[in-house]
Structures are given as structure tokens and as C-alpha cells.
Amino acid sequence: MIHCVFHFLFCIVAILCIGLLCAESIGMNKCVETERIALLKFRDAINLNREFNSSWKGEECCKWEGILCDNFTHHVTSLHLLFFGFGGKLDSSICELKHLTYLNLNDNQFEGKIPKCIGSLGNLIELDLGGNYFVGVIPPSLGNLSNLQTLDLGVFNYLTANDLEWLSHLSNLRYLDLSYVNLTLAVDWLSSISKIPYLSELYLYGCGLHQVNLESIPLLNTSISLKSLGLKDNELQSSILKSFRNMSQLQDLNLNSNQLSGKLSDNIQQLCTTKNDLRNLDLSNNPFKVMSLPDFSCFPFLETLSLRNTNVVGPFPKSFVHLSSLSSLDLGFNQLNGSQPLFEITKLVSLKTLYLSHNNLSGPFPHTIGQLSDLNELRLSSNKLNGTINETHLSNLSELKYFDVNQNSLSFNLSSNWVPPFKLEKLHASSCTLGPKFPLWLKHQRWLTDINISNCGISDSFPKWFWNLPSSLRYLDVSHNKLNGPLPKSLQSLNVNYEDIWVWDFSFNNLNGLLPxxxxxxxxxxxxxxxxxTLSSFCSSSSQRLINLDLSSNMLVGPLPDCWEKFQSLIVLNLAENNFSGKVPKSLGALGQIESLHLNNNNFSGEIPSLILCQKLKLIDVGDNNLQGSLPMWLGHHLHQLIVLRLRANKFQGSIPT
Known part of the structure; x- marks a missing residue:
């Protein structure tokens, strides 16, 4: 009986407790009022887009976009607002959110100084202010954030730090990015960072780092934990490599564009350790002595290797074949020569990307290239390769997306009914032989975005199927061929993403007909x-974001349309050597960005319109026309950047402006 009474009372108490908890939860459904007010102050201090501004309204701020709250206390714990394009200053009201654990404002347009009070947000685990336009000195108060695991202040910001001693207090930090922060005066950068015991990723690109006195740093705590180290674009010398020898966990090392010198083999030897787990190594753009590639066998797990522009010459070491995990190799802009290097490289069967552009490689295109069945990018431009490329070379490259053999003496000999196994996105074959017929195998490449087949000996017209390719041709260069016939009447119906289109080049061909x-x-x-x-429809059919327009050396006629004020991005306008007539349009004077204006060798008449607003003009050529009148005074008084002024063979009169 007593047991039943006790059980009954226990149930009553449990129900009451649950009821009280539910009531409390209902009462706290809205976010904490002081934090809601702080968020509104933050909102009002920055430039918001209309869509976002409408979402930050009402009482329940925990439901606002980019906000996360604790499920029980309803305190704001996360502000996640990356890629929103916000501008303005970061208001100190952000510091009233005392329970924040994550603050991510990456890739916006915030400016001004970082509020010192952010150092009082002691619960922060992640602070990401990278990709903005903050200025001034990084507040040392950030060293108070003892729970911080991620700190990103890099890229775009105009920040400085005279010393980094405050970093040594962030004992829980795992990820640090201060890329492009000015650290030229922070001579303690390495000693301060070495005191962060669990740091796993460190990025200090373009910080103005110079050599340090390694003897002043007896122990590098980070040697145990550091896995990724990026020091690109600094002034570091080869002796810095000694500090990396004991980093047994290091997997990624980027020392691109520093001042590493001496023999490449000696530099590699300094990086070798008994336990080496290095996966990705970039030593590009360093002034090493001219020598052949050293032995990399002490890096058995190497996956990517970049030695671009490091004075490497041949022959290619056969020991490279033992790098069985290597998937990306960049040896561009070196002095490799002959056919042996490319032949040896084709033994690296795990390769997915291969960059050998701007060397002195010669000989035929190797049949062994087909062994690289996983190859995604093949870049061999600006070498001396010769001979023929046929189906047997390419039939096994089913993963190929980027094929670049620009500026070689290769000849494509592919049958008209050949269907390639790959789906190219970029084809660069300038100065190779693809003609005389237009290459029919391109019909099956329906994902092309970049095509360069200039100077390829093509003497044909564009096939209809070419303009039906459902691709976004952001870059098209078919110049210096003998293409003939008209262009299709409408190119605007192409299935293209207008935001991605950059350059189309049809120059130096035999194309005719009206401009579409x-x-x-x-x-x-x-x-x-x-x-x-004529250009009568030019205003309504052309892109107002044009930067460069060259219609020179054609047979275009009639007056120019007077609509040039629409093309405010135009830098170069070349209409020379046509049969244009009439007056030069006054609207050309509204081109505030124009630097080069070519109207020569036409039949323009009347006076030169005022170009006073074209302050960036460096070249004006109106020679060989029928222009008349006196030379305007603004030529000498306002165009201070003008270098070339060509007025010959016109009917000008009067004095020359001084």
C-alpha cells in the first residue's frame, strides 16, 4: 500500500516538473531581449541587401537567417554570415553576444577596425573575419580567447601586427590564417607560433616575412601537430627549412615565391626526415641554381609536386617512377629538353594533372601518354614537340578535361568519324595543324568553355553544328586562319551563361557578310x-560591359551610331581602316575609361568632338580622314596621359595648341 502511494506521488511530481519545464520553454521561446537588440544594432550599422534585411525582423531572432541559438537557454551561440556581401563597419554591439561560440563573417565587405571588445567573447571557438577590408592593427586582446580553435583574418584585409606574442596565449588553436596581414615588423612570428601546442594548419601567405634567427627558438611545439603550412609569397631563405625537419606530421608545405636558393637537391635534403608523411610540396618560383631534378624518394607518399620556374633542366631522373602516389606534377617554365622527360613522366600512372608548359621539350607526342588513363589536365604549351597526334594517342584518356598543346608543331590526324572518349572543357591548340577542314571531332565536345584553335591552318567555313553546341563559350579564339563565309545571323540565342563570357576572337580570317x-x-x-x-544596330545588340572592341580592317560603311555613352567600361576602341563616314559621334567624349582610340583611315568629316572627359586617353589616331577645323585647345590642356597623337592627312587648319 505504501509502495503504491509513493509511486503515485512520484508520478504527480514528475508531471509537475515536466509542466514547469514546458512552461519555461514556452516562455523562453523568443531569444534573449538584450541579444535581439544587439543584433539589431549590428544590422543597422552595416549595409544589408533588401532580401536579408527583411529576414531580420520580429521578436524571435533565433529564427533569423544566419543565427543559431542554444536549444535550452536561447542565447545566440552562432553568427554565420559568410558570402552575403555586407559592407560598413563592424559595430561593437557584436560584443554584447557573450555566449557566441562561432562568429563567421568571411567574404563580405566590412571595413574599419576590428573592435577590441571581441577579445571579451571568451566562449568563441571559431572567429572568421577573413576576406573583408578591415584596417589597422590586429587587437592583441584576441589573445584572451582561450577557447579559440579557428582564427581566420586573412585575404583582402589591410591589417598589420607589430608583434604576435598574443598568439602564444591561444593554447587550443588548431587553425590559423593571417594571409596578407602585414607582418614585416613581427620578428617574433615564428617563436610566437611555435608556442601553440596543437596548431594543425597555418597559412601566412604574402605577409612580408623575412628570415628569422632559428637559434633563438629552442623548441617548436608545433612540430608535433602541424600538418599544413602555407608560407607562399614571402622573403624566406633556405635556412628556414631547418625548422621544418622535426615536423613529423607535416603533409602540406607551400613555399611558393620566396627566396630559397642554392641547389634544389640541398633544399630537398633539409626537408627529409626519418618519418616523412609529406603529401603536397610547392617550391615554385624560387631562385634555385640551374640543375637537374634531385631524388624525391624520401617522400614516398607525395601526391602533388610543384617546381614551376625553379631552373630545372634535364635529364629526368628515373627514380621518379617510384612516386607511385603522385597525382599532380608541375614543372612548367623550366629548361627541360629533349623527348626523355615526357617519356619518363608517362610512367607515373597515377597522374591526374601534368604541367610541362614553357620548356624545351622536343620530339614526337609519345604513344605512352595513353598509360595515364586518369589524366584530367595535360598542359604542354610552348615547347618544340612535333609529329602527329592520332586516335591511338588519345583513345585511353577518357578523363581528359583540359588539353593544352599551344605553340607546338603538332599535327592532328583524326578521322572525321572519330568519337573521342573524353569530354573536354578546355582545348588550346594554337599553332598546331588541325586543318584544312574544320575539325569534325569537336562536334562531340559538348562541354567546351575555352577553345583556342588560332593559326591552325583551317580553310573552311563554320559548320552549323558548331553554333549548336550547348556549351558556355567564354573564350573562343579562331584567329589567324582562313575561315570564310558569314557568321550566323543570331549568336545571342546560344545557350551560354552571359556572366562567364570573356573573349571572342575572329580576327585575321576571310569572314564576310553583316555583323550579327x-x-x-x-x-x-x-x-x-x-x-x-553598317553599325546601325550596334547600340541595341552589343554588350555594355565591353572593354575591348576591334573592328578594324574590314569593309564596314556608314555613320557611327551616337550611343557610345552606354559603353562606360570601354578601354580600347579600334574602328580603323574601314569606310565609315559622317561626323565623329559626340558620345565618344563620354567614355571615361577609354585609353586607346583608333579612327584612322576612314572617311570621317567635320570636327573632332570634345574628349575632355576622356582623361585616361594615351593614344588618339584620327589620321587619314577628312576631318577639318582648328585643333581643339583641350588636346594640350586636359589629356595629361596622352602619349600618341596622330592627326596626319586631314584638313585641319590654324595653330597647334601648346
Missing amino acids: PFPKLYALFLSNNMFTG
Whole structure:
């Protein structure tokens, strides 16, 4: 009986407790009022887009975009607002969110100084202010954030730090990125960072780091934990490598663009340790002595190796074949020569990306290239390769996306009915032989975004299927061939992403007919063809974001449209050597960015319109026209950057402005 009474009372108490908890939960459904007010102050201090501004309204701020709250206390614990494009200053009201554990404002447009009070947010685990435009000295108060595991203040910011002693207090830090923070005066950078015991990733790109006195640093705590180290774009010398020898966990090391010197083999030897787990190594753009590639066998797990522009010459060491895990190799801009290096490299069957551009490689395109069945990118431009490329070379490269053999003497001999096994996105074959017929195998490459087949000996017209490719041709260069016939009447119907289109170049061919409307390009080159007709529809059919327009050396006629004020991004305008007539449009004077203006060898008449607002002009060529009147005074008084002024063969009169 007593047991039943006790059980009954226990149930009543449990129900009451649950009820009280539910009531408390209901009462606290809204976020803490002081924190809601702090968020509104933060919102009002920055430039918000309309869509975001509408989402930060109402009483329940825990439901606002980018906000996370604790499920029980309803305190704001996370502010996650990366990639929103916010501007303005970071208000100190952010420091009233005392329970914040994550503050991520990466890749916005915040400016001004970082509030010192952020150092009072002792619960922070992640602080990411990278990719903004903050200025001034990094507040040393950030050293109070003892729970911090991630700190990112890098890229775009205009921050400085005269010393980094405060970093040594962040004992729980795992990830640190201060890339492009000015650390030229922080001579203690290595000693301070060495005191962070669990640091796993460190990025100090472009910080102005100079050599340090390694004897002043008896012990590197980070040697146990550091796995990724990025020191690109600094002034470090080879002796810095000694400090990395004991980093037994190091997997990624980037020393691109420093002042490492001496023999490459000696530098490699300093990195070798008894237990070496290095996976990714970048020593590109360092002034090593001219010598052949050293032995890399002490890095058995190496996956990516970049030695671009490091004065490497041949022959290629056969020991490289033992790097069985190597998937990316960059030896571009060196002095490798002959056919042996490329032949040896094709034995690295795990390769996915291979960069050998700008060397002196010669000989035929190797049949053994087919052994690289996982190859995704093959870049061999600016070498001296010769001979033929046929189906047997390419039939096993099913993963190939980027194929670059620009500036070689290779000849493509592919049958008209050949269907490639790959789906290229970029094809660069300038100065190779693809003609005389237009390469039919391109019909099956429906994902191309970049095509460079200039100077390829093509004497044909564009096939209809070429303009039906459902791709985004952001870069197209077919110049210096003998392409003939008209362009299709409408190119704007192409299935393209207008935001990605950059350059189309049809120059130096035999194309004719009327100019069609073009997609929204940044640069359009149509010079040295036989296009006819007027530019009457140019204003309505052309991209207003054009930077470079070249229609020179054609057979275009009639007056120019007076709509040039729409093209405020235009830097180069070349309409020379046509049969344009009439007055030079006054709207050309509204081109505030124009630097080079070519109107020569036409039939323009009347006076030169005022170009006073074209303050960036460096070249004006109106020679060989029928222009008349006196030379305007603004030529000498306002265009202070003008270097070339060509007025010959016109009907000007009067005195020359001084």
C-alpha cells in the first residue's frame, strides 16, 4: 500500500516538473531581449541587401537567417554570415553576444577596425573575419580567447601586427590564417607560433616575412601537430627549412615565391626526415641554381609536386617512377629538353594533372601518354614537340578535361568519324595543324568553355553544328586562319551563361557578310576580315560591359551610331581602316575609361568632338580622314596621359595648341 502511494506521488511530481519545464520553454521561446537588440544594432550599422534585411525582423531572432541559438537557454551561440556581401563597419554591439561560440563573417565587405571588445567573447571557438577590408592593427586582446580553435583574418584585409606574442596565449588553436596581414615588423612570428601546442594548419601567405634567427627558438611545439603550412609569397631563405625537419606530421608545405636558393637537391635534403608523411610540396618560383631534378624518394607518399620556374633542366631522373602516389606534377617554365622527360613522366600512372608548359621539350607526342588513363589536365604549351597526334594517342584518356598543346608543331590526324572518349572543357591548340577542314571531332565536345584553335591552318567555313553546341563559350579564339563565309545571323540565342563570357576572337580570317548581334562579351576582335554593312544596330545588340572592341580592317560603311555613352567600361576602341563616314559621334567624349582610340583611315568629316572627359586617353589616331577645323585647345590642356597623337592627312587648319 505504501509502495503504491509513493509511486503515485512520484508520478504527480514528475508531471509537475515536466509542466514547469514546458512552461519555461514556452516562455523562453523568443531569444534573449538584450541579444535581439544587439543584433539589431549590428544590422543597422552595416549595409544589408533588401532580401536579408527583411529576414531580420520580429521578436524571435533565433529564427533569423544566419543565427543559431542554444536549444535550452536561447542565447545566440552562432553568427554565420559568410558570402552575403555586407559592407560598413563592424559595430561593437557584436560584443554584447557573450555566449557566441562561432562568429563567421568571411567574404563580405566590412571595413574599419576590428573592435577590441571581441577579445571579451571568451566562449568563441571559431572567429572568421577573413576576406573583408578591415584596417589597422590586429587587437592583441584576441589573445584572451582561450577557447579559440579557428582564427581566420586573412585575404583582402589591410591589417598589420607589430608583434604576435598574443598568439602564444591561444593554447587550443588548431587553425590559423593571417594571409596578407602585414607582418614585416613581427620578428617574433615564428617563436610566437611555435608556442601553440596543437596548431594543425597555418597559412601566412604574402605577409612580408623575412628570415628569422632559428637559434633563438629552442623548441617548436608545433612540430608535433602541424600538418599544413602555407608560407607562399614571402622573403624566406633556405635556412628556414631547418625548422621544418622535426615536423613529423607535416603533409602540406607551400613555399611558393620566396627566396630559397642554392641547389634544389640541398633544399630537398633539409626537408627529409626519418618519418616523412609529406603529401603536397610547392617550391615554385624560387631562385634555385640551374640543375637537374634531385631524388624525391624520401617522400614516398607525395601526391602533388610543384617546381614551376625553379631552373630545372634535364635529364629526368628515373627514380621518379617510384612516386607511385603522385597525382599532380608541375614543372612548367623550366629548361627541360629533349623527348626523355615526357617519356619518363608517362610512367607515373597515377597522374591526374601534368604541367610541362614553357620548356624545351622536343620530339614526337609519345604513344605512352595513353598509360595515364586518369589524366584530367595535360598542359604542354610552348615547347618544340612535333609529329602527329592520332586516335591511338588519345583513345585511353577518357578523363581528359583540359588539353593544352599551344605553340607546338603538332599535327592532328583524326578521322572525321572519330568519337573521342573524353569530354573536354578546355582545348588550346594554337599553332598546331588541325586543318584544312574544320575539325569534325569537336562536334562531340559538348562541354567546351575555352577553345583556342588560332593559326591552325583551317580553310573552311563554320559548320552549323558548331553554333549548336550547348556549351558556355567564354573564350573562343579562331584567329589567324582562313575561315570564310558569314557568321550566323543570331549568336545571342546560344545557350551560354552571359556572366562567364570573356573573349571572342575572329580576327585575321576571310569572314564576310553583316555583323550579327553578339552575346555579352568583355572583348570582341573582328579585325582583318571582310565584314560589310553598317553599325546601325550596334547600340541595341552589343554588350555594355565591353572593354575591348576591334573592328578594324574590314569593309564596314556608314555613320557611327551616337550611343557610345552606354559603353562606360570601354578601354580600347579600334574602328580603323574601314569606310565609315559622317561626323565623329559626340558620345565618344563620354567614355571615361577609354585609353586607346583608333579612327584612322576612314572617311570621317567635320570636327573632332570634345574628349575632355576622356582623361585616361594615351593614344588618339584620327589620321587619314577628312576631318577639318582648328585643333581643339583641350588636346594640350586636359589629356595629361596622352602619349600618341596622330592627326596626319586631314584638313585641319590654324595653330597647334601648346
